[in-house]
Amino acid sequence: MSKRRHHLDHAGSDWSLNSLQQDPMQIYRAKRDSMHRSVASKYDILGFISSGTYGRVYKARCLQDGHLLYAIKKFKPDKEGDVVTYTGLRERLNLILFKLNREIHHENIVALKEVILEDKSIYMVFEYAEHDFLQLIHHHSQTSRTLISSPVLKSLVYQLINGLIYLHSCHILHRDLKPANILITSEGVVKIGDLGLARLIYEPLQPLFAGDKVVVTIWYRAPELLMGAKHYTKAVDCWAVGCVIAELLSLRPIFKGEEAKLDSKKNVPFQRDQLIKIFEVMGTPDEKDWPGVVDLPEYHNMTRIDHFSNCLASWTKSRMKDAYDPLLYDLLRQFFIYDPETRLTAKDALQHKWFHTDILPSRNAFEHAPTKEIPTPRNITQDDSASSISKPLLTASHQPAGGAVGGGRIAGGHMMSNTTGIQQHSKPGSSASFANMSMSGGHYAQGGGGAARKRTKLG
Numbered sequence: 001m002s003k004r005r006h007h008l009d010h011a012g013s014d015w016s017l018n019s020l021q022q023d024p025m026q027i028y029r030a031k032r033d034s035m036h037r038s039v040a041s042k043y044d045i046l047g048f049i050s051s052g053t054y055g056r057v058y059k060a061r062c063l064q065d066g067h068l069l070y071a072i073k074k075f076k077p078d079k080e081g082d083v084v085t086y087t088g089l090r091e092r093l094n095l096i097l098f099k100l101n102r103e104i105h106h107e108n109i110v111a112l113k114e115v116i117l118e119d120k121s122i123y124m125v126f127e128y129a130e131h132d133f134l135q136l137i138h139h140h141s142q143t144s145r146t147l148i149s150s151p152v153l154k155s156l157v158y159q160l161i162n163g164l165i166y167l168h169s170c171h172i173l174h175r176d177l178k179p180a181n182i183l184i185t186s187e188g189v190v191k192i193g194d195l196g197l198a199r200l201i202y203e204p205l206q207p208l209f210a211g212d213k214v215v216v217t218i219w220y221r222a223p224e225l226l227m228g229a230k231h232y233t234k235a236v237d238c239w240a241v242g243c244v245i246a247e248l249l250s251l252r253p254i255f256k257g258e259e260a261k262l263d264s265k266k267n268v269p270f271q272r273d274q275l276i277k278i279f280e281v282m283g284t285p286d287e288k289d290w291p292g293v294v295d296l297p298e299y300h301n302m303t304r305i306d307h308f309s310n311c312l313a314s315w316t317k318s319r320m321k322d323a324y325d326p327l328l329y330d331l332l333r334q335f336f337i338y339d340p341e342t343r344l345t346a347k348d349a350l351q352h353k354w355f356h357t358d359i360l361p362s363r364n365a366f367e368h369a370p371t372k373e374i375p376t377p378r379n380i381t382q383d384d385s386a387s388s389i390s391k392p393l394l395t396a397s398h399q400p401a402g403g404a405v406g407g408g409r410i411a412g413g414h415m416m417s418n419t420t421g422i423q424q425h426s427k428p429g430s431s432a433s434f435a436n437m438s439m440s441g442g443h444y445a446q447g448g449g450g451a452a453r454k455r456t457k458l459g
Contacts, residue, residue, distance in 0.1 A: 039116055039123050043072060047380030054196075055121075059128065059380050069128040070113060074121055104170060108163030110183060110193040129183035129191050131375050133244065137179055139375040141251040148248055150323065151359045151368035157245055158361035159190035164241060164346040167192070168234045171202030177240035178220045179247060186377070188364035201234075218259040218274055219243065223285070224340050226271045226278075228297030235340035238349070242335025249328070250319040254281065270301045282336055283310030290338040312336065327354040 043060040046069075050057050055075040062068045105111065116123040133156070140148055148156075160182060167174055174195060181194040222239035224232055246254035257274030279285075284307045285293055293299060316329040331354050334344035344352075355361055359368065366374055 038118055039072070042116075043070065043125070045072070047382055049378060049380050059378075060125075071126045071128045073124045073126065075124070104167075104172075106163060106166040108159050108190050108192060109166060110191040126193070127191070129193070130186040130377050131184040132193075133179035133182040133184070133248065135375050135378070136184065137247060137251050140373070143375075144372050146373070147251065147320075147323070149369060149373060150325070151362070152365055152373060153245075153248055154355065154359065155188070155361045155363075155365035155367070156184070156190055156248065157241075158350065158355055159363075159365065160192065160244065161241060161346050161349050163190065163192040164237060165350065167198075168237070168346055171200055173199050173201055173234060174237050174240075175199060176217060176220075177237055177244060178217050179244060182244065184365065188362070188366035190365065218257060218271065219253045219255055221271075221274065222340070223275070223278060223290075223338055224296070226275050227293070227299065227302065228268070230297075233340055234345065235343045238335055238343055238346060241346070241349075242332055245335070246332060249316070254315075270298050272301065272305065275302065276305060279305065279308040281310075281312055281315050282338070284308050285338040291341075293338070325354070327352070327357065330354070 042063055044063055046059045046061055048056065049059055049071065055073060058072045058074070060070050060072045062070060110129065111127045113125040113127065116125070136148070136156075140146055164174070164177075172195075174192065175197040176194060177192070181192070183191040183193050185191065220240040220243040222232070222236040225236060243254055255274065255277040257271065257277040259274065260269040260271055262268060283289075284305070287294055293302075312333055313329060316332060317324045320328070331344075331349065331352050334352075335349070337343040362368070
């Protein structure tokens with residue numbers, strides 16, 4: 001009896017082995033499961049940064065190399081009754097598609113290191129940046145109470161446009177450029193982030209309007225979108241860049257309108273207030289300014305708005321005062337051209353005279369900045385929300401309160417974890433365009449304090 005059982009057991013194991021060898025999917029799953037490593041086994045979570053619509057963001061140190069820092073975004077799935085779905089993450093996962101299939105690698109684009117699926121959540125691991133444009137604007141308006149100096153402004157804008165050229169050369173629209181989505185490393189390198197609304201425009205699988213009735217945060221939304229255009233181009237990103245430049249210049253949004261919300265049937269309402277804010281500065285457009293405007297869906301509603309004259313020049317002078325620069329005004333004017341077909345492109349913008357006079361743009365935007373102009377490191381806190389993923393106890397060396405984290409190192413090294421230097425890029429929008437400009441590295445560091453020994457969790 002025992003011999004028969006042994007024979008059957010041996011035969012069963014042979015069948016299982018043969019089945020595994022014959023089924024490629026079983027082989028793949030077995031290999032995948034054996035290689036899977038959890039977030040907790042790969043990263044030491046230093047603290048909580050912020051939360052948003054789709055989840056939470058954490059600052060983390062990679063345990064494999066011991067010094068590189070990353071921002072980990074944890075996306076939670078939607079819940080429809082008792083069924084867990086990932087439909088709400090569709091746009092966010094477009095980024096993965098771009099990164100893996102289009103091989104987006106550029107100095108001025110936030111690098112995606114990896115994506116981890118775990119416990120019905122998606123973790124996206126990005127290179128870490130210490131600041132963002134919104135934080136910088138807040139620092140100047142609330143703390144230093146000074147305008148951003150011209151050398152810093154020029155370097156920030158140059159790098160932003162440099163990154164946008166690269167995206168557009170890859171046939172990608174960002175569609176949500178705003179200060180909060182544009183990061184700055186502690187070494188003064190600008191990184192365009194959050195490609196969650198980005199779309200591929202070269203041979204797209206569906207029209208741009210399909211599935212995305214509303215794109216671009218209202219204050220940075222191009223007039224063709226506000227007028228109901230179903231087809232739009234890279235020009236929507238260029239209008240947003242103009243809005244960002246104006247906000248860096250004045251430390252407040254230039255077109256700060258109130259957004260009319262979607263109705264119960266998800267119909268997009270006429271954004272009257274936002275258009276008024278634009279018209280008050282740029283004047284009311286007509287067929288001469290914008291050929292084809294009369295054919296746009298919202299033109300009839302637009303005609304009910306009072307007529308305004310263009311006052312961008314006086315707006316710029318009032319914000320810059322004694323530092324008024326007619327070349328900067330001209331750059332803004334070209335970004336704010338109503339007609340998308342003639343609006344300044346990102347590629348042409350880098351050839352503008354403003355970038356090639358006086359102090360040239362630098363790869364380190366903070367190179368010429370006095371200490372008071374540099375924002376303090378990003379605040380992080382210890383997140384106590386419940387989670388099945390708990391992290392090792394924090395020690396004082398983690399510096400959760402921040403310290404200038406140069407390039408992912410705790411005390412000043414390099415943060416370019418997924419870039420290989422200036423020689424890597426030679427196409428339009430590459431870091432090679434800085435070849436004739438200042439290449440000095442980061443010149444500042446800020447200390448950080450220790451932290452209580454407390455367990456940090458991913459919630």
